[in-house]
Amino acid sequence: MGQEEQQLALSVRGLSFAFPGHPLLFDKLDFDIRQGEFVSILAASGIGKTTLFRMMAGLLAPQAGSIVIGAQASSTAEASKQGKIGYMPQKDCLMPWRTVLDNAALGLELGGTSKREARRRVMELLPGLGLEGTENKYPHELSGGMRQRVSFLRSLLGGGELLLLDEPFSALDAMTRVGMQEWLLQVWELHRKTILFITHDVDEALLLSDRVLVAAESPITTLSELRVSLPRPRSYEAALDHSFIDLKRQLIGQLGRTVGSHAGGRI
Known part of the structure; x- marks a missing residue:
């Protein structure tokens, strides 16, 4: 257990948050990210993904719960001051x-x-x-x-220990986006930084990630997990493999549960 705790890059416990006059976006949410992982959060637009990143970056304060970055930082605000977080917005x-x-x-x-x-x-x-x-x-x-x-x-x-990437390729055209995804894979292989990546693109999440965390309801109380067992290093050709297609089918099934459950939360 002690070794596992040392390997944590991010620990979220009991996180709750709502904007004034709006429904809860997060309700007692728990999850962990380990050092050196590439993890994507996949959910429908408007469910609160960017708000989550803003709390991790210390730009918003949770109403309840904690977000701990690394082993030494007791809060996201402290982690930001120590240079432990790199935040790349859209x-x-x-x-x-x-x-x-x-x-x-x-x-x-x-x-x-x-x-x-x-x-x-x-x-x-x-x-x-x-x-x-x-x-x-x-x-x-x-x-x-x-x-x-x-x-x-x-x-x-x-950012020293954790990079937060908030849909960084969403505004790019399709060809440029594919090139940037492959470029990011190469850079991650070289530096092995811990990356938490926001996307609403299933293919992008599977291509890049070790794990994909899916928000299946609003408010977000839990994140279901899909482990991506595709071998690394990867290129976009992996999207043509049968194992990729099987994972995509599973992920779409998990994401489909958001239909009808989205409560109009604010990003």
Whole structure:
């Protein structure tokens, strides 16, 4: 048991939350994420996935329960201050007046790293993320996929133990999205960061994840789990395999239980 506790990257216990005047989004929710896992949360739009991430990032406070990041942090607010969380929202949120180099270095600088050292660390990682030669470009000069790579790099450098990725590819066209999914798989294999990924795309969840957690009702009281036993490393060709199709059938069955149970919660 002690060893299992040491391996936890995230522990959620008894989490409850509702916006004023709205129904409960979460009611005594428990779940854990282990170090080095890639876990996706899959649910219908409006059920509260982004709200959950905002609580994990310390931007909202739970009304009851606890969210503990890592073994040393007692709260998400403390974890955020310690640089244990990297949060990548749906939009890249790059600053248009800053270059790729300065945008990617921002999290490090805010954490107290000198500008010179922050830039050095960014330059080391640019080639491995397919961003070599872009350091002096501005966001308007980049494609949507390239902007998301810069945003991911900023989150990677700014968050130490846990990366929260909130539907980062949802605004991309289909071809770019597939390319970004395969790119993320390669980067995760290299760095093995703990990633919690929000999506409403079944194929994306299965392709990327070790486990998929499904919210089958609102308010969310429990997350049903599907373990993804597909071998790694993976590419998009895995989606053509019979085992992938079998997992997809199971996942759609679990997700189908949300029909009729969604209570109009707010994202």
